[in-house]
Amino acid sequence: MSTETTTEQVISGLLAVTEPLRDEVQRLHRRLEVSAEDAKILDVAYTTIYTPVGALLLAATRKGLLRVAFEVEGFDQVIDELGRRVSPRILKSPKRLDEVAFEIDEYFGRRRMNFDLALDFTLSSSFREVVQRYLPQIPYGTTESYKQVAARVGNPKAARAVGTACATNPLPIVVPCHRVLRTDGKLGGYLGGLAMKTSLLKLEGAA
Amino acid sequence: MDMKKPFETIVVEHSVTILRVCRAVVGWHDAEDAWSETFLSALRTYPDLPSDANVEAWLVTIAHRKAVDIIRKQRRTDRSLTLPSDRTSTTSTSGSTNHDLWDSVQSLPDKQRQAVAYHYIVGLPYVDIARILGGSADAARRAAADGVRNLRKTINDVEEEGARK
Numbered sequence: 001m002s003t004e005t006t007t008e009q010v011i012s013g014l015l016a017v018t019e020p021l022r023d024e025v026q027r028l029h030r031r032l033e034v035s036a037e038d039a040k041i042l043d044v045a046y047t048t049i050y051t052p053v054g055a056l057l058l059a060a061t062r063k064g065l066l067r068v069a070f071e072v073e074g075f076d077q078v079i080d081e082l083g084r085r086v087s088p089r090i091l092k093s094p095k096r097l098d099e100v101a102f103e104i105d106e107y108f109g110r111r112r113m114n115f116d117l118a119l120d121f122t123l124s125s126s127f128r129e130v131v132q133r134y135l136p137q138i139p140y141g142t143t144e145s146y147k148q149v150a151a152r153v154g155n156p157k158a159a160r161a162v163g164t165a166c167a168t169n170p171l172p173i174v175v176p177c178h179r180v181l182r183t184d185g186k187l188g189g190y191l192g193g194l195a196m197k198t199s200l201l202k203l204e205g206a207a
Numbered sequence: 208m209d210m211k212k213p214f215e216t217i218v219v220e221h222s223v224t225i226l227r228v229c230r231a232v233v234g235w236h237d238a239e240d241a242w243s244e245t246f247l248s249a250l251r252t253y254p255d256l257p258s259d260a261n262v263e264a265w266l267v268t269i270a271h272r273k274a275v276d277i278i279r280k281q282r283r284t285d286r287s288l289t290l291p292s293d294r295t296s297t298t299s300t301s302g303s304t305n306h307d308l309w310d311s312v313q314s315l316p317d318k319q320r321q322a323v324a325y326h327y328i329v330g331l332p333y334v335d336i337a338r339i340l341g342g343s344a345d346a347a348r349r350a351a352a353d354g355v356r357n358l359r360k361t362i363n364d365v366e367e368e369g370a371r372k
Contacts, residue, residue: 004359004363005359005362005363005366006359007355007359009362010308010355010358010359010362011327011355013305013308013362014231014308014312014323014327014328014358015227015328016305017305017308017309017312018226018227018230018231018328019227020222020223020226020227024226024239025222025223025226028222028226028239028242028243028246029218029222031239031243032218032243032246032247032250035243035247036247036250039247039251041247041250041251042250046215079213079215080212080213082213083211083212083213083214084210084211087254088211088212088213088214088253088254089214089250089253089254090213090214090215091214091215091218091250092215
């Protein structure tokens with residue numbers, strides 16, 4: 001003796017029978033990453049990696065590395081900001097960041113002193129970009145003062161602006177703003193926190 | 208200020224619903240192609256979508272267009288719509304199997320299958336479904352109601368047959 005099937009039973013059956021498994025959704029996501037990259041419509045690709053100083057968010061355009069962010073900045077907020085300022089065509093797509101992740105891993109393993117990566121300074125404006133482009137010239141394991149950096153970029157009075165350029169560096173670690181200190185040798189500021197700045201200087205044997 | 212979400216968030220929020228819809232509308236075999244074409248096409252035009260647009264209705268509209276193309280191709284070739292064997296377990300709510308329900312969904316007329324999927328899987332109101340399918344909201348409502356009635360009938364027939372054995 002069977003009872004009449006209700007609409008609710010039909011619908012819950014329909015939902016049960018179409019229910020995707022977790023790995024099916026993940027596979028589709030990976031397929032989308034590949035086809036978006038091939039179609040050249042993936043404007044920003046990002047991933048997260050784990051390092052001895054904590055998790056990092058890495059984001060890149062087709063031009064190069066766009067952003068390195070510390071966990072304290074809030075990864076979701078950083079991704080939202082990239083969506084507004086660069087392009088909403090953003091996907092979590094680790095492949096484009098493979099080389100970056102590899103070099104950062106070597107850096108933390110003390111097997112790399114200079115990064116050899118294409119950088120995209122879209123997020124930096126005028127003088128800040130000048131400063132940020134200069135910073136990789138400060139050798140591994142050494143430091144300069146904000147004032148020295150100002151002189152090096154041809155604007156000796158601009159120590160304060162150099163400070164701002166360091167504080168707004170979209171590419172920390174890779175663009176080594178941690179190698180810039182106050183003239184009195186004090187740390188100055190750091191987006192990732194002062195403990196982070198100290199850790200990086202210690203890693204390089206500069207503190 | 209543009210408050211549009213990053214596309215990754217759109218994928219995370221809607222991928223399961225759109226895959227369900229694709230499965231119901233184009234069948235198991237072509238569902239993943241339909242899903243992939245839908246999200247690739249959505250990513251392409253996402254920057255032009257107004258920030259106050261209903262993202263879910265927009266995605267279903269794209270998925271519908273992709274599904275129409277796929278169904279047209281299926282009609283020209285041999286359409287294999289069977290459910291994979293690992294999905295044919297007996298459901299707990301009724302005595303029938305997933306397999307029976309799946310077969311009856313796939314044998315519904317296109318409009319009914321689409322209306323059922325868009326209303327009962329996604330939860331779109333009939334006004335939105337009418338815009339996607341063409342025709343009036345009343346026609347969309349009737350298509351969904353007819354679809355569900357047909358599904359209930361098939362399931363009841365199967366169960367009665369089972370009870371007679």
